[in-house]
Amino acid sequence: MSQSNRLALEDQLCFALYAATNAIVRTYRPMLADLGLTYPQYLVMIVLWQGGTCTVNDIADRLCLPPSAISPLLDRLEQAGLVQRSRDPSDRRTVLVSATPAGAKLEAGAAQAQANVVCRTKMAPAEFAGLRSTLHQLMTQLSEDPSQGAEPALNPSPAGAAPA
Template identity: 55%
Template sequence: MAKPANVPSPAPDTESPAQPVAVPLGVDNPLALDRQLCFALYQATNRITRAYRPLLDALGLTYPQYLALMVLWEGAPLTVGDLGSRLDLDSGTLTPLLKRMEAAGLVARRRDPADERRVLVDLTPAAWALRDKALAIPGAMLCRFPVPLDEVADLRDRLHQLAAALGAG
């Protein structure tokens, strides 16, 4: 990219040391991207989310909405706090998600009559109707995994254990 003509070049900095040059550290490089668990999880998450997209688009859902609906299909109504805990989302992330879902006619929020400080999230008939269509999604996704189902289940369980261990700290 060319530098705009009206911007002066910075004066050379004779005080600072020379910029380090990237040097491959070989197979023992602790900073190699492919050795990082975080990157493997990030890459897998991105690819799985992309694989869900066409299935969820057919239902008019985003991936976070689908996750919220799955929790609510298990036991609505739930408090906003319980839903956030189950999804591992803070209220700053969950509230806009619920507002969009409410505007789409999928959930209804109301004060808990037993404790006015709590807000309950319940499913609408439209959300319950989506559940019947969503029942095919897990099977469709499992067909896309190029590993045996028992290995998928083992990986899922190990990731839950990792998340629990990281959450305990």
């Protein structure tokens, strides 16, 4: 097999994203531990701080996760006294989630943790915003229904094209 046709780990976008995500989460971990949060719990709390009371499905949609993945996070957050769940009075099938006063108090510490992580990237604000925008665009494109557009080519990438 020729060198240009071999799979190389350092050429894989998926690995670069995976490794970068792990590095970001490792950077957050000690700061969030001081707040009593795991990284996934932090993401749930961000949704609540930003949107106020939300349904479980709203939280799942915002985090691009199935609702079944949110329930265990909510269980632990509720046990810690950081969120409360209640039934929607207009539709008893719908569960509403909101931050408790104790959960709301964590927002300032979480904002400081986020600022520390941004600082650790050593990226200029425009560079940081550009990367975030590119990743959001990538997420949107990969989430689109492939049956609604042209199928991606399955032949090998032309020379110089970036592998996924």
